[in-house]
Amino acid sequence: xxxxxxxxxxxxxxxxxxxxxxxxxxxxxxxxxxxxxxxxx
Amino acid sequence: xxxxxxxxxxxxxxxxxxxxxxxxxxxxxxxxxxxxxxxxxxxxxxxxxxxxxxxxxxxxxxxxxxxxxxxxxxxxxxxxxxxxxxxxxxxxxxxxxxxxxxxxxxxxxxxxxxxxxxxxxxxxxxxxxxxxxxxxxxxxxxxxxxxxxxxxxxxxxxxxxxxxxxxxxxxxxxxxxxxxxxxxxxxxxxxxxxxxxxxxxxxxxxxxxxxxxxxxxxxxxxxxxxxxxxxxxxxxxxxxxxxxxxxxxxxxxxxxxxxxxxxxxxxxxxxxxxxxxxxxxxxxxxxxxxxxxxxxxxxxxxxxxxxxxxxxxxxxxxxxxxxxxxxxxxxxxxxxxxxxxxxxxxxxxxxxxxxxxxxxxxxxxxxxxxxxxxxxxxxxxxxxxxxxxxxxxxxxxxxxxxxxxxxxxxxxxxxxxxxxxxxxxxxxxxxxxxxxxxxxxxxxxxxxxxxxxxxxxxxxxxxxxxxxxxxxxxxxxxx
Numbered sequence: 001x002x003x004x005x006x007x008x009x010x011x012x013x014x015x016x017x018x019x020x021x022x023x024x025x026x027x028x029x030x031x032x033x034x035x036x037x038x039x040x041x
Numbered sequence: 042x043x044x045x046x047x048x049x050x051x052x053x054x055x056x057x058x059x060x061x062x063x064x065x066x067x068x069x070x071x072x073x074x075x076x077x078x079x080x081x082x083x084x085x086x087x088x089x090x091x092x093x094x095x096x097x098x099x100x101x102x103x104x105x106x107x108x109x110x111x112x113x114x115x116x117x118x119x120x121x122x123x124x125x126x127x128x129x130x131x132x133x134x135x136x137x138x139x140x141x142x143x144x145x146x147x148x149x150x151x152x153x154x155x156x157x158x159x160x161x162x163x164x165x166x167x168x169x170x171x172x173x174x175x176x177x178x179x180x181x182x183x184x185x186x187x188x189x190x191x192x193x194x195x196x197x198x199x200x201x202x203x204x205x206x207x208x209x210x211x212x213x214x215x216x217x218x219x220x221x222x223x224x225x226x227x228x229x230x231x232x233x234x235x236x237x238x239x240x241x242x243x244x245x246x247x248x249x250x251x252x253x254x255x256x257x258x259x260x261x262x263x264x265x266x267x268x269x270x271x272x273x274x275x276x277x278x279x280x281x282x283x284x285x286x287x288x289x290x291x292x293x294x295x296x297x298x299x300x301x302x303x304x305x306x307x308x309x310x311x312x313x314x315x316x317x318x319x320x321x322x323x324x325x326x327x328x329x330x331x332x333x334x335x336x337x338x339x340x341x342x343x344x345x346x347x348x349x350x351x352x353x354x355x356x357x358x359x360x361x362x363x364x365x366x367x368x369x370x371x372x373x374x375x376x377x378x379x380x381x382x383x384x385x386x387x388x389x390x391x392x393x394x395x396x397x398x399x400x401x402x403x404x405x406x407x408x409x410x411x412x413x414x415x416x417x418x419x420x421x422x423x424x425x426x427x428x429x430x431x432x433x434x435x436x437x438x439x440x441x442x443x444x445x446x447x448x449x450x451x452x453x454x455x456x457x458x459x460x461x462x463x464x465x466x467x468x469x470x471x472x473x474x475x476x477x478x479x480x481x482x483x484x485x486x487x488x489x490x491x492x493x494x495x496x497x498x499x500x501x502x503x504x505x506x507x508x509x510x511x512x513x514x515x516x517x518x519x520x
Contacts, residue, residue, distance in 0.1 A: 003266040004120050006255045012120070013251070016322035017242050023099075023316040024235040030092035030312075031228070039090045039302070041075065041221070 047197040048343075048350035049357040054196025057359065058203070058280045062210040062368055068229070069214025070220035079399040082219035082406065083382050084300040089224055094301035094309030097135060097224045099316040100231035100371035103291055105187045108365050111321045112344035116326035119265030121273030123329075126321035128281035128383025133314035139306040140298035142450055146511045152379075153295035153446075154387035159511050160449045161457040168464055170387055172442055173290060176435040177380040181373065181413075183432040186419045188369045195346055195362050204421050207366070211373040212414035215381075216407055230367035236318070237364035238323050244352050245327035245334075254333035265329050276481040279436070283484040286439030289446045293379040321390055327352070332418060368488070370412030381410045433480050437471025440487030444495035452499055453506045467491030 034040045076082040089097075107126075114122035144157055147156055153173065158166040189204025214222045259266050267273075288294050301309050327348050336351045338344050349357035385406040390397055397405075441464045448455035471487025478486075 001263055003259055003263060003267045004268050006252065009120065009255060009266065010251055012322055013246065013326045016319035016326070017239060018052065018086065018237055019315070019319035019324050020239050020242070023319070024232060024239070027092055027096055027228075027232065027235075027316070030090075030095065034090035034092045039088075040093060041086060041088055041090065 042257040047195060048346045049196040049208045049362055051197040052411060054198045054362065057362055058206055062206060065210055065214050065226050065370060068226050069218035072086050072221040072225040073218030073440040075221045076219040079403045082403055084296060085220040085224055087300055089301045091305040091309050093228050094305060095226050095312040095316060096231040097227035098297055098310055098313035100227040100234060101375040102317050103234055103320060103368045104184060104372045105191055106364050108192060108324060108368055109345055112328035113341050115325035116331060116338060116341060116344050118270060118273040118330055121270050121277060123278035123322045123325045125273055125280045127318055128277055129284035130314045130317040132280055132284035133310050133317060136288045136294055137307045137310035139450060143298045144303040144306055144464045146508055147512050148512060150299055151386045152383050153292045154383055155289060159513055161460045162243055165457050165460045168461060171512045172438045173292060173383060176439055177376055179432045179435045181376045182420050183416050184369060184373050185417050191365055192345060193260045197445055200424055201422065205418065207369055208414055208418050209379055211370055212410060215374050216410050223378050227371045233367045234364050238320055238358055241349050241357060242323040249334060249350055250329050252509040257333050279481045279485045282440050283436050284445045286484060290439055290442035291377050292383045296379045296382055306311040335520040340362045377410055377413055381406055384409050385504055406415060436484040437475060437487035438468045440471055440484035441467025441491040442489050448495050448499055454499045454502040456498060456502050459495050463494040466494055
């Protein structure tokens with residue numbers, strides 16, 4: 001049986017949490033930019 | 042270890058339901074003031090920016106299944122199970138260029154049905170509407186049922202009450218605010234979902250000494266890290282094609298393609314894909330290490346709540362409750378609005394009342410939303426367990442619609458005979474695969490059959506479709 005190496009598992013977990021945080025921040029930044037340019041709707 | 046039957050006190054559950062239910066209704070009323078025309082009510086004025094556009098696409102795709110089922114995937118299929126679930130985001134990535142093309146080809150379109158009718162004619166349109174309505178209803182019913190079941194499991198709120206409250210709240214704010222209310226609440230719901238996922242995931246990571254936990258799990262349950270787990274690999278492709286079929290055909294996504302501003306529609310769907318991609322791994326990785334965390338999963342359906350409750354106590358249970366309530370709300374409101382649009386625009390107007398004015402149509406649209414909510418409530422009320430499996434049967438149907446949509450958008454040679462044959466043969470053979478080989482093959486088989494049929498009909502076609510025929514003004518009637 002070929003197993004996923006430990007570093008891949010750790011990288012996956014850290015990357016997923018990091019991307020989720022980055023996604024939330026990006027959404028907020030986009031909202032502020034849309035608000036500034038009056039283009040939310 | 043938690044041995045109690047629910048992870049949250051029922052009174053706290055009711056308080057949370059009341060707070061968030063009132064919040065969504067109030068926001069629906071607030072944003073609903075903008076919906077002064079039919080276009081405003083159905084498509085939020087076709088001018089939604091990138092922030093709200095990305096958030097609504099992401100939040101709609103995060104269902105209660107994403108939060109509740111993903112930990113089970115991790116528990117049973119390990120790493121590949123989580124990666125398989127993540128592939129559902131590929132539908133959003135691939136829909137990004139399609140959404141841009143949709144806005145260019147059909148600038149005045151309202152629904153996915155409009156495209157099929159103008160591109161392939163009435164027979165294909167009727168068939169497509171049947172598939173789309175069957176799938177949307179199955180999804181809507183399964184979400185409402187899941188809402189009742191999950192709230193009961195988490196907090197002990199009786200199924201009928203939980204299901205009714207969620208449905209009622211979504212019907213009210215969709216009714217008063219249309220797509221403005223749906224998209225506005227989706228933004229707040231998506232932020233809560235992302236925040237909740239990060240809090241639970243980070244706490245889990247801090248509690249797991251991941252090096253030794255990996256060694257221990259690899260020794261006791263090596264299958265969870267098996268890089269070549271055949272069933273998980275099959276489920277990966279099946280999930281991916283199911284995601285393609287769902288996103289490409291369903292009016293939930295088409296209505297957003299029409300609603301988001303043309304200049305940012307492609308970027309909005311791409312960003313939504315990136316927002317969705319990491320969620321299954323972030324939500325489900327802790328389940329792989331459940332044994333290492335000393336959590337005894339007695340009921341696999343409660344894997345997520347048990348882990349959140351164990352790691353964060355009652356705070357974890359509250360976070361999970363709110364995240365699930367948000368994920369349910371963001372999916373149910375979108376399904377209500379998009380399915381009502383399909384019934385209003387394609388069935389009520391185009392089939393039976395072509396001369397009806399926009400103001401009256403908007404009034405009927407509201408009646409259809411109420412009717413849809415009522416029908417869903419009546420179907421869900423008896424809590425028939427086998428209704429949930431209906432959604433799985435929808436896999437082959439949506440898989441069979443992928444190629445007629447893609448070829449119809451990009452290939453002049455694609456024609457109605459190919460589209461109809463692809464949808465019928467793909468659905469039939471996909472259903473056979475479901476019963477003969479298992480759920481994890483159904484969408485895959487349906488998509489491949491649909492693809493081969495579409496390509497064959499396109500190669501031998503003498504049709505050269507005129508794209509300008511898709512540019513129909515809303516008041517025009519179709520021959």
